[in-house]
Amino acid sequence: MTAERDFIDALMGAMTLQEKVGQLNYPPSEGFDTTGVAGTVDLPERIRRGEIGGTAGANLEDRRTLQRLAVSEGPSKIPLLFGVDVIHGHKTVVPVPLGLACSWDLDLIERTGRMAATEARAEGINVTWSPMVDIGYDARWGRVAEGSGELVHLGAEIARTMVQAYQGTDNDLARPDRVMATLKHFAGYGLSMAGRDYNSVEASPATLHRIMAPFKAGIEAGAGALMVAFNTVNDIPATAHKELLQDLLREDWGFDGLVVTDFTAVMELINHGIASDLEEATYLAFAAGITTDLVSEGFVRHLPDLVTQGRVSMEEVDTACRRVLSAKWALGLFEDPFLGMDEGRYERVALSAQNRALAREAAASSCVLLKNEGQALPLQRDGGAIALIGPLAENRVDMQGTWAVAADPMLNVTLLEGFRESAGAQLDIHFAKGCNIVDDPNLAARLNVHNRDNPSVVIDPRGKEAMIEEALQVARSASVVVVCLGEAKEHAGESSTREDITIPMAQRPLFDALADYTLSAGKKLILVVIAGRPLALAHEAERADAILFSFHPGIEGGHAIADVLFGDVDPSGRLAMAFPRHGGQLPLQSEHLPTGRPIGGAGITVEGDDERIDGEPVFRKFTTATILEGSSEPLFPVGFGLGYTIFDYGDPMAEKNELVGEKDVLEVMVIITNTGTRAGVTTAQLYVRDPVATVSRPVLELKGFVRLAIEPGGSASAVFSLRSEDLTFIKARTISQYEEDWEEGAFEIMTGPHVGTLKSLSVQWHKGSQPDHPGPGDLVANR
Ligand code: BGC
Numbered sequence: 001m002t003a004e005r006d007f008i009d010a011l012m013g014a015m016t017l018q019e020k021v022g023q024l025n026y027p028p029s030e031g032f033d034t035t036g037v038a039g040t041v042d043l044p045e046r047i048r049r050g051e052i053g054g055t056a057g058a059n060l061e062d063r064r065t066l067q068r069l070a071v072s073e074g075p076s077k078i079p080l081l082f083g084v085d086v087i088h089g090h091k092t093v094v095p096v097p098l099g100l101a102c103s104w105d106l107d108l109i110e111r112t113g114r115m116a117a118t119e120a121r122a123e124g125i126n127v128t129w130s131p132m133v134d135i136g137y138d139a140r141w142g143r144v145a146e147g148s149g150e151l152v153h154l155g156a157e158i159a160r161t162m163v164q165a166y167q168g169t170d171n172d173l174a175r176p177d178r179v180m181a182t183l184k185h186f187a188g189y190g191l192s193m194a195g196r197d198y199n200s201v202e203a204s205p206a207t208l209h210r211i212m213a214p215f216k217a218g219i220e221a222g223a224g225a226l227m228v229a230f231n232t233v234n235d236i237p238a239t240a241h242k243e244l245l246q247d248l249l250r251e252d253w254g255f256d257g258l259v260v261t262d263f264t265a266v267m268e269l270i271n272h273g274i275a276s277d278l279e280e281a282t283y284l285a286f287a288a289g290i291t292t293d294l295v296s297e298g299f300v301r302h303l304p305d306l307v308t309q310g311r312v313s314m315e316e317v318d319t320a321c322r323r324v325l326s327a328k329w330a331l332g333l334f335e336d337p338f339l340g341m342d343e344g345r346y347e348r349v350a351l352s353a354q355n356r357a358l359a360r361e362a363a364a365s366s367c368v369l370l371k372n373e374g375q376a377l378p379l380q381r382d383g384g385a386i387a388l389i390g391p392l393a394e395n396r397v398d399m400q401g402t403w404a405v406a407a408d409p410m411l412n413v414t415l416l417e418g419f420r421e422s423a424g425a426q427l428d429i430h431f432a433k434g435c436n437i438v439d440d441p442n443l444a445a446r447l448n449v450h451n452r453d454n455p456s457v458v459i460d461p462r463g464k465e466a467m468i469e470e471a472l473q474v475a476r477s478a479s480v481v482v483v484c485l486g487e488a489k490e491h492a493g494e495s496s497t498r499e500d501i502t503i504p505m506a507q508r509p510l511f512d513a514l515a516d517y518t519l520s521a522g523k524k525l526i527l528v529v530i531a532g533r534p535l536a537l538a539h540e541a542e543r544a545d546a547i548l549f550s551f552h553p554g555i556e557g558g559h560a561i562a563d564v565l566f567g568d569v570d571p572s573g574r575l576a577m578a579f580p581r582h583g584g585q586l587p588l589q590s591e592h593l594p595t596g597r598p599i600g601g602a603g604i605t606v607e608g609d610d611e612r613i614d615g616e617p618v619f620r621k622f623t624t625a626t627i628l629e630g631s632s633e634p635l636f637p638v639g640f641g642l643g644y645t646i647f648d649y650g651d652p653m654a655e656k657n658e659l660v661g662e663k664d665v666l667e668v669m670v671i672i673t674n675t676g677t678r679a680g681v682t683t684a685q686l687y688v689r690d691p692v693a694t695v696s697r698p699v700l701e702l703k704g705f706v707r708l709a710i711e712p713g714g715s716a717s718a719v720f721s722l723r724s725e726d727l728t729f730i731k732a733r734t735i736s737q738y739e740e741d742w743e744e745g746a747f748e749i750m751t752g753p754h755v756g757t758l759k760s761l762s763v764q765w766h767k768g769s770q771p772d773h774p775g776p777g778d779l780v781a782n783r
Contacts, residue, residue, distance in 0.1 A: 492532020
């Protein structure tokens with residue numbers, strides 16, 4: 001620490017003000033796409049003038065050249081940061097983060113993060129704009145693909161895991177397999193109104209605190225950087241939100257790392273209507289606590305004048321500059337500006353067979369089996385032929401998912417390739433495209449925005465009828481029909497809000513024709529959906545025999561999906577975000593507050609309305625928050641997912657049901673038996689409810705999960721430990737003025753395989769102190 005301080009003191013002592021603000025500037029690089037409206041810059045000349053602290057760099061060679069220039073010709077010879085979006089793998093692309101979250105497998109997620117860090121550092125990248133830890137409830141918002149879903153606890157665990165994967169558990173960034181993590185987007189971005197990207201966010205301070213838990217977890221794990229959100233937070237753009245960035249993040253949470261804007265966010269303060277020009281926008285963002293101006297060039301142009309005017313102090317500039325230099329020190333760049341970039345390393349570490357095997361494992365573990373009637377899956381290798389139909393079945397580019405900026409889409413394995421390899425000589429695979437992903441040429445062009453030279457969303461000249469006819473012929477030639485439908489990669493991700501979250505309607509006639517045919521022919525119809533967000537699948541769920549859902553699976557997608565369909569891998573993915581019946585249900589939040597007229601109240605009988613669930617009338621006029629045309633419940637609840645075997649969950653059991661104080665620990669155990677005939681993995685989940693508190697508390701909140709592999713006929717116990725800290729919540733007057741505590745009383749503890757089927761027990765937890773040696777107790781199940 002003293003060595004670092006002495007070094008930085010000496011360095012800064014010799015730097016001019018212009019050079020110091022240069023360290024806060026991160027302009028775009030030629031040859032590397034940026035979002036927002038960015039200008040172009042002459043990087044070499046500006047590096048020589050000391051006006052640049054970091055950039056993206058187009059590729060390894062470019063990064064080497066720019067770094068060489070910075071450390072040999074820059075005025076103070078300060079190395080550059082190279083920050084890039086390394087989001088779901090780097091060269092070896094793994095499933096989009098929402099898919100990975102569905103694995104609920106922290107060890108696997110960590111391994112994918114470490115692989116990405118190693119590949120990225122070998123390509124000269126030392127900072128990643130990841131993990132994205134925004135909790136989201138609205139599947140219209142394309143960026144749900146980038147996050148870990150809707151459950152705060154799962155999101156926090158994944159945030160912590162990803163930071164440790166990128167930075168190492170020792171946070172030693174000066175190693176060739178480490179990159180600095182950036183938690184984003186602070187804060188509230190996942191609540192963008194109506195799922196429209198960049199839209200404003202209105203949320204109570206308590207709600208904000210709840211969904212900020214993943215940031216807190218990531219900061220506790222040592223994240224070096226944090227990116228601020230584009231949106232307003234209760235009327236103030238986050239980029240200029242002093243209370244959020246200074247009072248809460250810096251002072252209360254003690255975050256000491258880099259606070260970077262999102263791309264062009266300083267200049268966007270003008271569009272937000274809180275600054276009339278870039279100078280004022282610069283002042284507002286800097287005063288709020290931003291250290292790094294990504295792409296707006298406001299800091300480098302205007303901070304020196306703001307210092308001269310006395311609006312910004314030299315000391316504040318020094319503090320920000322010191323933070324950037326300290327990040328470079330931590331990354332080991334002053335010692336070796338080329339750390340990790342040594343000749344031949346990239347070729348050695350990127351896209352190795354081992355990495356591809358991990359990508360395959362990750363993609364298979366992310367698949368969620370949503371329906372499997374009559375054991376339609378797994379597919380049998382018993383001779384004959386399988387029909388594989390659909391516009392995503394032989395699509396290479398769209399397997400990749402939304403944020404794999406540095407990867408080569410031509411390396412992705414298609415589902416057809418995966419099928420052919422998996423089937424081997426035992427089965428014939430007959431293929432037809434069947435329909436287009438979309439029929440609208442304008443939309444197709446938009447979806448090809450990043451691969452205009454090699455479009456993946458292509459409108460077939462043959463016309464719909466001819467394509468369906470070909471698909472039916474292929475279906476007739478096979479004993480089982482697998483249809484692969486869904487979204488192109490650019491249907492999801494940034495700037496990809498959808499108004500209708502069904503499988504694009506251009507694909508519906510094909511699905512219906514195959515459903516009619518398979519029904520009449522007595523064949524099974526298996527639907528594989530590849531998409532970037534939860535979709536409303538009520539129509540398909542009625543008609544398909546089986547549905548396997550894969551979020552855009554990455555480079556090994558074709559192999560991995562085939563592994564699951566053929567039963568070589570048990571489907572172990574569980575939804576990290578509920579799937580609605582209909583887009584009109586959105587936003588859909590499982591950890592929601594109760595209403596005064598909760599779902600589940602008594603229904604009423606109305607003549608002519610025959611809908612019943614378990615013999616009870618469904619219509620609940622005046623008694624519940626009902627939806628007239630349907631149900632308020634999701635089609636597939638959070639945590640849900642089938643496997644090829646069956647698990648029986650016992651009641652939750654606890655040693656005691658009276659607890660006292662902060663040191664007491666509640667151990668909850670559930671015995672789970674595999675009653676099927678195959679080995680499988682289940683994810684046991686534990687949710688808590690505080691039914692009576694001084695403020696309304698969610699109907700359930702995830703507090704623990706454990707993945708268990710169980711042999712057929714075998715049993716295993718899931719054991720959870722709860723402490724009073726798991727019961728705490730925040731009561732907030734404002735974002736920075738809040739209290740965090742738990743309230744004594746009854747708590748409902750619920751366990752099970754997903755929120756649709758939980759069993760519960762009740763405990764009393766009192767304030768006070770626990771006697772030192774609580775006696776042993778017997779496990780008791782209570783209701
Ligand atoms: C996104 C960020 C991303 C940045 C750079 C922005 O538009 O919001 O998440 O890191 O672009 O690509």
